Amino acid sequence: xxxxxxxxxxxxxxxxxxxxxxxxxxxxxxxxxxxxxxxxxxxxxxxxxxxxxxxxxxxxxxxxxxxxxxxxxxxxxxxxxxxxxxxxxxxxxxxxxxxxxxxxxxxxxxxxxxxxxxxxxxxxxxxxxxxxxxxxxxxxxxxxxxxxxxxxxxxxxxxxxxxxxxxxxxxxxxxxxxxxxxxxxxxxxxxxxxxxxxxxxxxxxxxxxxxxxxxxxxxxxxxxxxxxxxxxxxxxxxxxxxxxxxxxxxxxxxxxxxxxxxxxxxxxxxxxxxxxxxxxxxxxxxxxxxxxxxxxxxxxxxxxxxxxxxxxxxxxxxxxxxx
Amino acid sequence: xxxxxxxxxxxxxxxxxxxxxxxxxxxxxxxxxxxxxxxxxxxxxxxxxxxxxxxxxxxxxxxxxxxxxxxxxxxxxxxxxxxxxxxxxxxxxxxxxxxxxxxxxxxxxxxxxxxxxxxxxxxxxxxxxxxxxxxxxxxxxxxxxxxxxxxxxxxxxxxxxxxxxxxxxxxxxxxxxxxxxxxxxxxxxxxxxxxxxxxxxxxxxxxxxxxxxxxxxxxxxxxxxxxxxxxxxxxxxxxxxxxxxxxxxxxxxxxxxxxxxxxxxxxxxxxxxxxxxxxxxxxxxxxxxxxxxxxxxxxxxxxxxxxxxxxxxxxxxxxxxxxxx
Numbered sequence: 001x002x003x004x005x006x007x008x009x010x011x012x013x014x015x016x017x018x019x020x021x022x023x024x025x026x027x028x029x030x031x032x033x034x035x036x037x038x039x040x041x042x043x044x045x046x047x048x049x050x051x052x053x054x055x056x057x058x059x060x061x062x063x064x065x066x067x068x069x070x071x072x073x074x075x076x077x078x079x080x081x082x083x084x085x086x087x088x089x090x091x092x093x094x095x096x097x098x099x100x101x102x103x104x105x106x107x108x109x110x111x112x113x114x115x116x117x118x119x120x121x122x123x124x125x126x127x128x129x130x131x132x133x134x135x136x137x138x139x140x141x142x143x144x145x146x147x148x149x150x151x152x153x154x155x156x157x158x159x160x161x162x163x164x165x166x167x168x169x170x171x172x173x174x175x176x177x178x179x180x181x182x183x184x185x186x187x188x189x190x191x192x193x194x195x196x197x198x199x200x201x202x203x204x205x206x207x208x209x210x211x212x213x214x215x216x217x218x219x220x221x222x223x224x225x226x227x228x229x230x231x232x233x234x235x236x237x238x239x240x241x242x243x244x245x246x247x248x249x250x251x252x253x254x255x256x257x258x259x260x261x262x263x264x265x266x267x268x269x270x271x272x273x274x275x276x277x278x279x280x281x282x283x284x285x286x287x288x289x290x291x292x293x294x295x296x297x298x299x300x301x302x303x304x305x306x307x308x309x310x311x312x313x314x315x316x317x318x319x320x321x322x323x
Numbered sequence: 324x325x326x327x328x329x330x331x332x333x334x335x336x337x338x339x340x341x342x343x344x345x346x347x348x349x350x351x352x353x354x355x356x357x358x359x360x361x362x363x364x365x366x367x368x369x370x371x372x373x374x375x376x377x378x379x380x381x382x383x384x385x386x387x388x389x390x391x392x393x394x395x396x397x398x399x400x401x402x403x404x405x406x407x408x409x410x411x412x413x414x415x416x417x418x419x420x421x422x423x424x425x426x427x428x429x430x431x432x433x434x435x436x437x438x439x440x441x442x443x444x445x446x447x448x449x450x451x452x453x454x455x456x457x458x459x460x461x462x463x464x465x466x467x468x469x470x471x472x473x474x475x476x477x478x479x480x481x482x483x484x485x486x487x488x489x490x491x492x493x494x495x496x497x498x499x500x501x502x503x504x505x506x507x508x509x510x511x512x513x514x515x516x517x518x519x520x521x522x523x524x525x526x527x528x529x530x531x532x533x534x535x536x537x538x539x540x541x542x543x544x545x546x547x548x549x550x551x552x553x554x555x556x557x558x559x560x561x562x563x564x565x566x567x568x569x570x571x572x573x574x575x576x577x578x579x580x581x582x583x584x585x586x587x588x589x590x591x592x593x594x595x596x597x598x599x600x601x602x603x604x605x606x607x608x609x610x611x612x613x614x615x616x617x618x619x620x621x622x623x624x625x626x627x628x629x630x631x632x633x634x635x636x637x638x639x640x641x642x643x644x645x646x647x648x
């Protein structure tokens with residue numbers, strides 16, 4: 001029995017590895033600088049790797065040119081955000097701010113966006129947590145327990161991931177004018193937006209968790225069921241602890257999505273005090289149409305949380321994107 | 324998407340490809356049968372609340388939107404559901420703005436999707452050639468994907484400004500002739516949007532293709548090498564064809580995104596971006612939320628939804644046929 005279970009666990013681990021090729025890729029990257037033996041590109045290129053020939057130089061040249069291209073919008077923004085008005089007028093946007101350097105644009109933009117940043121955090125954190133939790137529960141109920149009709153519900157969740165939100169905007173506005181939480185409290189609009197994001201985030205979270213739960217060991221859960229454990233107990237004691245890596249992926253995905261959202265906020269928020277940072281940034285652009293320094297500083301401030309999350313959790317971010 | 328499909332296919336006990344699974348769990352057949360009915364009830368607390376939420380907010384809202392599109396609702400009042408007609412849909416074909424934005428939407432969809440895939444594949448092939456600092460390169464190419472469209476629209480409005488990064492760079496290289504008012508001239512507006520969106524999404528295509536490239540078994544490379552295939556032939560004949568399923572997954576994601584590329588255009592140009600760059604998502608918002616033509620906006624949203632269905636439908640159907648659901 002134990003042998004059997006072990007064999008299955010091994011097989012499942014293989015599946016797991018198959019299912020997330022991204023982590024495979026990462027593992028490859030870490031190992032193949034040292035041991036260039038088993039990975040496929042090694043067989044392809046192994047003869048050429050040590051020698052830096054013209055081909056390799058061209059390759060690195062192309063990669064670096066692309067880096068310059070990909071970073072140029074950020075670079076142009078960064079130099080401009082540190083220039084005084086005078087330096088902005090007199091120097092090229094390609095020049096770093098050497099004379100006429102200032103942090104004034106950052107102070108101005110920071111002051112304008114501060115409330116929006118706070119509102120964005122107040123929106124994003126609960127919405128990400130609850131949509132991830134609902135996704136996990138739904139995926140567990142639809143994956144680890146077998147009953148008829150599952151496939152149909154899963155199809156509904158999968159299709160809901162791809163819905164163009166324009167198709168629900170008018171009813172959404174109607175719905176929240178009938179279920180009028182914003183009439184109860186001055187922060188009610190934010191609560192409406194949180195619930196909206198939870199609802200539209202749940203499908204993608206369910207899909208992400210389902211792909212992960214399918215790689216979990218069925219034997220373990222069957223054994224627990226034979227021992228008389230309830231589904232709720234199995235979820236709490238077995239599935240939830242094993243879900244931690246997937247919660248990281250899902251939370252990062254949802255954090256980025258909800259923080260970056262503009263459309264739902266634009267439709268649902270009317271009180272300036274509730275504006276999230278994307279709305280404030282758009283307003284800042286309108287108010288400071290000619291002051292590119294403040295606009296650029298504002299863009300960096302609004303993007304900072306997602307950039308930090310991306311740099312710290314790049315692997316999980318990539319995994320969420322590729323599902 | 325790929326990994327999901329593979330694991331779905333491998334593990335779903337209802338699909339015919341899941342034989343290895345059913346062999347492994349033969350002994351549970353009768354047990355599962357006995358548990359099935361109670362499972363349905365017992366698992367309800369897990370899937371029912373999220374399902375109800377999705378049914379209400381997604382499918383209920385879509386149905387409601389279709390209902391609104393049959394009314395003549397506009398202005399401050401409430402919709403009259405007693406007087407339904409196809410009037411809004413009759414107005415669509417004659418509306419020059421609608422026709423222009425439908426055309427732009429399709430143009431954006433095709434050029435953006437095609438170019439992003441080509442650029443992403445190029446990036447993936449470069450990054451996959453056993454390079455040093457691979458992680459750094461990948462991180463930089465994927466970075467724009469972590470940014471909000473509001474943020475990227477602001478960066479790119481500075482790129483495209485008359486004294487901005489692109490024109491200045493052209494001047495440095497003595498290419499003054501090529502400088503343009505990129506986002507003021509209707510000729511270039513849509514192209515400017517597409518270039519910026521490719522910048523933002525090609526990193527996504529890169530990681531999808533990288534995952535696909537690394538799933539190709541070593542033997543395929545070796546076999547082609549032994550056959551004496553040139554590098555170009557190797558990629559064209561052996562590698563690219565095996566990236567088909569990666570491509571299909573990415574195409575669905577990119578196309579569906581292209582349909583709703585609202586934020587970027589709205590932030591860069593406002594609600595009235597001009598006929599050369601108007602897309603259905605923007606037209607819908609303008610009609611409904613700026614002009615209070617709620618029913619007309621809802622009808623445009625139905626057209627947009629129908630376009631999305633023509634992409635999602637075949638995809639979901641083939642997934643279902645392959646036993647992936």
